[in-house]
Amino acid sequence: MDKLFTVAGVSKNKGAYKVRFANDLVSRIKILSKSDEDIQLMELPNGMTKSEVVAFLKSSELYANSAYREAIDNADSKYNAVATVKATGTKVKAAPSMEAIKARAKKEATETVAE
Secondary structure, X not given: OOOOEEEEEEEEXXXXXXXXXXXXXXXXXXXXXXXOEXXXXXXXXXXXXXXHHHHHHXXXXXXXXXXXXXXXXXXXXXXXXXXXXXXXXXXOOOOOOHHHHHHHHHHHHHHHHHO
């Protein structure tokens, strides 16, 4: 089962904004204030997984700020990424060349005339 969070937001660390997750607003602000700046955290309406939090942040007022939006979008691609499937071992037949198509058409035309 995924861990649930009740507090989330963004903060700036070493010049880059990141999405932050927590369960206690006061404790998280104390910890982040040691190394981060522009800390914007909010209490969530209910416990959420990281992917749910990111989706919620995309609908919050934080998403209106372009700097925060980039961090939220980065987290969205990390936690809500669409799974991709790679097919291996499949053989793909190359399309015939124009010369091969012409040769086949010419062969079929001569066989039809010969009959």
